[in-house]
Amino acid sequence: MIQISDIYKSFNVKDKKSRSRMRIEAVRGISLTVKPGEIYGLLGPNGAGKSTTLRMIAGLMLPDAGTIQVCGIDSAKEPERARSTIGYLSTDLSVYNRFTPRELLKLFGEFQGVDAAVAERRGLHLLDRLHMAEFADVKMEGFSGGQKQKVSIARALLHDPKVVIFDEPTTGLDVLTAKTVLDLLGIMKAEGRSVIVSTHVMPMVEAICDRVGIIFEGTLHGDASPREILDRWKVRTLDEVFFQLVADKERGVA
Amino acid sequence: MRGALLIVKKEFMELSKDRKTMFFTFVMPLVLFPLLFGMIGKLGKNDKAERTGRPSRVCVVDDSGALAGVLTGNPKEFQVVERPSGDLKQAIRDQKLEMSLEIEPQAADKQRRQETWSVKAVYDRSDESSALALDRLRKAVASRDKVVVQERLKAMGASTQLAVPTRIEPDDAGGTSRALGKALGSFLPYMVMMMMFAGAMQHGIYATAGEKERGTLLSLLSTSIPRSQIIIGKLLYVFSIGIIVAMINLLSMAFAVTRLVGSEAAAAGQGAQAMPGLGALASPGTLGLTFILMIPLGLFFANFIILAGIQAKNTVEAGTAIMPGMVVVIFLGVFSMAPGIEKMAFLPYVPVVNVSLAIRKLFSQQANYWEYTVALLMTIGLACLMTWLSTRMLRRESAIFKV
Numbered sequence: 001m002i003q004i005s006d007i008y009k010s011f012n013v014k015d016k017k018s019r020s021r022m023r024i025e026a027v028r029g030i031s032l033t034v035k036p037g038e039i040y041g042l043l044g045p046n047g048a049g050k051s052t053t054l055r056m057i058a059g060l061m062l063p064d065a066g067t068i069q070v071c072g073i074d075s076a077k078e079p080e081r082a083r084s085t086i087g088y089l090s091t092d093l094s095v096y097n098r099f100t101p102r103e104l105l106k107l108f109g110e111f112q113g114v115d116a117a118v119a120e121r122r123g124l125h126l127l128d129r130l131h132m133a134e135f136a137d138v139k140m141e142g143f144s145g146g147q148k149q150k151v152s153i154a155r156a157l158l159h160d161p162k163v164v165i166f167d168e169p170t171t172g173l174d175v176l177t178a179k180t181v182l183d184l185l186g187i188m189k190a191e192g193r194s195v196i197v198s199t200h201v202m203p204m205v206e207a208i209c210d211r212v213g214i215i216f217e218g219t220l221h222g223d224a225s226p227r228e229i230l231d232r233w234k235v236r237t238l239d240e241v242f243f244q245l246v247a248d249k250e251r252g253v254a
Numbered sequence: 255m256r257g258a259l260l261i262v263k264k265e266f267m268e269l270s271k272d273r274k275t276m277f278f279t280f281v282m283p284l285v286l287f288p289l290l291f292g293m294i295g296k297l298g299k300n301d302k303a304e305r306t307g308r309p310s311r312v313c314v315v316d317d318s319g320a321l322a323g324v325l326t327g328n329p330k331e332f333q334v335v336e337r338p339s340g341d342l343k344q345a346i347r348d349q350k351l352e353m354s355l356e357i358e359p360q361a362a363d364k365q366r367r368q369e370t371w372s373v374k375a376v377y378d379r380s381d382e383s384s385a386l387a388l389d390r391l392r393k394a395v396a397s398r399d400k401v402v403v404q405e406r407l408k409a410m411g412a413s414t415q416l417a418v419p420t421r422i423e424p425d426d427a428g429g430t431s432r433a434l435g436k437a438l439g440s441f442l443p444y445m446v447m448m449m450m451f452a453g454a455m456q457h458g459i460y461a462t463a464g465e466k467e468r469g470t471l472l473s474l475l476s477t478s479i480p481r482s483q484i485i486i487g488k489l490l491y492v493f494s495i496g497i498i499v500a501m502i503n504l505l506s507m508a509f510a511v512t513r514l515v516g517s518e519a520a521a522a523g524q525g526a527q528a529m530p531g532l533g534a535l536a537s538p539g540t541l542g543l544t545f546i547l548m549i550p551l552g553l554f555f556a557n558f559i560i561l562a563g564i565q566a567k568n569t570v571e572a573g574t575a576i577m578p579g580m581v582v583v584i585f586l587g588v589f590s591m592a593p594g595i596e597k598m599a600f601l602p603y604v605p606v607v608n609v610s611l612a613i614r615k616l617f618s619q620q621a622n623y624w625e626y627t628v629a630l631l632m633t634i635g636l637a638c639l640m641t642w643l644s645t646r647m648l649r650r651e652s653a654i655f656k657v
């Protein structure tokens with residue numbers, strides 16, 4: 001269970017040209033709930049605030065305002081306890097190249113307080129599902145990006161997290177592997193976990209997401225099933241929602 | 255603490271996977287010092303052995319024959335050679351011979367009349383073999399003179415001891431161990447500081463800014479290990495590496511030095527007791543107190559490295575931030591080696607310097623326990639302060655996510 005209410009996050013960045021500080025309001029008052037056994041899809045153009053939102057849920061960043069509860073735990077007050085219920089994956093996160101997948105998974109099992117033998121068994125099972133079993137004892141230095149991503153996925157799910165946060169899990173994966181990951185997410189849903197994913201792949205959203213939130217400039221537009229979203233905007237694909245949002249904005253500015 | 259220990263385990267596991275780094279960190283110093291010292295020793299020994307093992311070549315003009323017995327009766331030290339043709343001084347400078355002696359013609363008569371006669375010795379002070387020849391001459395003449403004087407005293411019916419009215423018996427209160435301890439004490443803290451810092455530096459950068467660069471830090475932060483434990487774990491790792499590297503280097507150096515000095519003493523026929531081993535140089539108490547002091551100092555260095563590494567965006571930035579620290583350490587080390595600084599009153603209160611000062615005093619057996627305690631507590635305090643700062647730094651989002 002994930003409950004976010006009215007979170008804000010802004011960054012101070014330097015504008016090199018005007019030499020002034022700029023305030024980027026990445027997230028402006030987002031609220032959403034992901035129930036157990038539900039897959040929530042976060043959509044939005046580049047820089048909309050998806051990753052920032054997911055990082056805050058994962059306890060890697062603190063919101064400026066608002067509260068986040070993961071499995072009933074306030075992630076700002078008890079970040080470690082909250083994180084122990086979360087499996088987090090993102091594209092800007094990598095694996096320890098010097099290890100083999102088996103070594104990495106055993107180690108992260110220990111980090112998460114999972115018994116080494118249990119962690120190894122569960123890790124190998126996950127690798128098997130991701131068609132990586134034959135690489136379990138190969139040093140990851142020579143792995144391709146997709147292979148590393150798959151090991152990362154196994155790492156994120158190793159401790160049997162109640163909440164799964166995947167930031168663009170299929171980026172860089174071929175269609176077959178992407179399908180495997182989607183199937184895995186389906187299993188997570190069936191096992192009653194709360195899953196939240198961000199993506200740019202619209203068909204994926206339509207195929208697996210129970211609810212969709214479209215983030216545009218830090219605010220959430222539509223927080224409903226894919227079907228309802230399409231009906232509300234009177235469009236045929238989710239892509240068209242994007243175009244409309246941009247068009248609306250330009251009209252608003254003009 | 256469990257989380258911190260897990261991080262230490264992870265760091266050592268990562269290190270163990272890198273054979274080359276392991277080799278250069280732990281094996282290289284073991285081989286380096288014996289090799290280096292052995293080479294220096296061999297060169298020095300060969301040169302010295304060649305000089306002292308050879309008689310000095312001397313040409314003599316001695317018509318009266320007053321000095322004849324002294325030179326020919328001592329074939330191990332003197333070899334009488336023909337006077338070279340051409341410029342005599344140039345011949346000595348060219349090392350064709352070591353010394354030329356010219357005894358005044360009336361020497362034998364003068365001696366009979368109990369007058370002083372002189373020998374003119376031409377030598378080259380800048381050349382060690384030539385200087386040795388003069389030394390040998392002085393000693394040989396002195397012992398000959400003693401015999402002459404004693405014979406004359408005897409003939410006069412006086413005590414032969416008149417020849418030596420006073421005899422000085424020197425007794426070194428410091429003993430060999432203290433002289434060596436002092437030399438070592440001013441050198442050792444510097445070496446230890448250098449090695450602890452330099453040895454830990456790269457590993458510290460790899461474990462902090464390197465993890466950011468490789469994108470692995472985020473995976474650590476997403477686990478349920480608290481951030482303070484992650485920092486403490488990395489700190490312990492960098493600290494252990496520093497201590498281990500310093501230890502290996504010290505041991506290797508001690509081994510090389512004792513072998514070098516030992517073999518030299520044996521060559522000089524002094525036997526093993528002439529060169530006390532490192533254990534005898536410093537009592538176990540001294541070594542223990544030094545080690546205790548090295549712990550907070552190592553922690554302080556580890557903290558500095560971690561702090562610089564964790565605030566940096568990448569390894570290059572971390573390296574450039576740590577470099578000035580290295581320069582300061584070198585400077586402080588050289589500074590604390592300088593003679594006479596133990597008399598500066600404020601130094602015991604300057605962090606890091608006071609550590610090397612305390613070690614130096616321990617080794618020269620002048621330990622001041624108040625200063626020792628100040629250095630110890632100050633360094634511990636500083637180390638704690640920096641650990642706290644590093645933990646705060648890792649909580650800052652700008653330190654984790656690139657801006």
Ligand SMILES: Nc1ncnc2c1ncn2[C@@H]1O[C@H](COP(=O)(O)OP(=O)(O)OP(=O)(O)O)[C@@H](O)[C@H]1O
Nearest residue numbers: 011024026045046047048049050051052655656657
């Ligand atoms: N650490 C940071 N420092 C400064 N600005 C940041 C930081 N992280 C994000 N931002 C800014 O916040 C905004 C939202 O970024 P975010 O990464 O959440 O977008 P996103 O929706 O994930 O985009 P993408 O689809 O490209 O991944 C962007 O304008 C970005 O520049």
Ligand SMILES: [Mg+2]
Nearest residue numbers: 050051052167
């Ligand atoms: Mg993103």
